[in-house]
Amino acid sequence: xxxxxxxxxxxxxxxxxxxxxxxxxxxxxxxxxxxxxxxxxxxxxxxxxxxxxxxxxxxxxxxxxxxxxxxxxxxxxxxxxxxxxxxxxxxxxxxxxxxxxxxxxxxxxxxxxxxxxxxxxxxxxxxxxxxxxxxxx
Numbered sequence: 016x017x018x019x020x021x022x023x024x025x026x027x028x029x030x031x032x033x034x035x036x037x038x039x040x041x042x043x044x045x046x047x048x049x050x051x052x053x054x055x056x057x058x059x060x061x062x063x064x065x066x067x068x069x070x071x072x073x074x075x076x077x078x079x080x081x082x083x084x085x086x087x088x089x090x091x092x093x094x095x096x097x098x099x100x101x102x103x104x105x106x107x108x109x110x111x112x113x114x115x116x117x118x119x120x121x122x123x124x125x126x127x128x129x130x131x132x133x134x135x136x137x138x139x140x141x142x143x144x145x146x147x148x149x150x151x152x
Contacts, residue, residue, distance in 0.1 A: 016040065026096075027076040034061070038069045039078070048082050048090035048108070048117040084110040084117045084142045092119045105139050111147035118147065 020039050024031045041057050042049065054066055070091055073079040077098060082090045098104045105125040109118045125141045 016043075023078065027073075027078045029072060029076050029078065034065055035069055035072070038066065039073070042073075042079060042091070042093050045092070046118075048084070048092040048119065050088040050090045052088065054091075082108050082117055082119075082142070083140055084108060085144070086110065086115060086117075090117050092117075095121060105141070108140075108142045109147065110142050110144045111150055112144055113146050113150035116147060116149075117142075 017036065020036050020043070021031045023039060023043075024035060029035060037058070038054065041054065051063070051067060051070065054070070055061060055063055058066070070079065070081075074081055074091070077094055079091045080094050080098075082092060084090060095104075107120045107123040107125060109120055111117075120143075125139045128136055128139060130136055
């Protein structure tokens with residue numbers, strides 16, 4: 016797994032430090048998006064600032080994307096391998112109103128937005144809220 020982690024970092028021109036490797040390992044096994052406080056809880060002795068800088072580095076290099084799901088805490092999830100975070104790469108997110116988990120629905124693209132002339136799209140954040148399959152049982 017370590018070789019794969021290093022390859023992912025190198026593919027995005029990110030120097031593989033121990034903390035970056037550990038954070039990416041956590042993000043790789045995550046089934047849902049994760050917030051900074053949730054990530055902090057995964058590490059006993061990690062500095063919050065270091066974790067935040069790691070997430071920002073990952074985001075700047077398009078290894079992860081951030082999600083504002085309306086909970087007041089930004090969450091992070093891995094990008095798909097070929098993702099460049101262009102509007103055509105964007106997908107819908109689902110926020111469960113019961114458990115609070117946020118899921119990337121990568122197979123559901125954000126609908127094309129037709130803006131008036133002189134307006135330029137830079138980003139879109141589409142969050143659908145409801146009850147996830149785990150909570151619906």
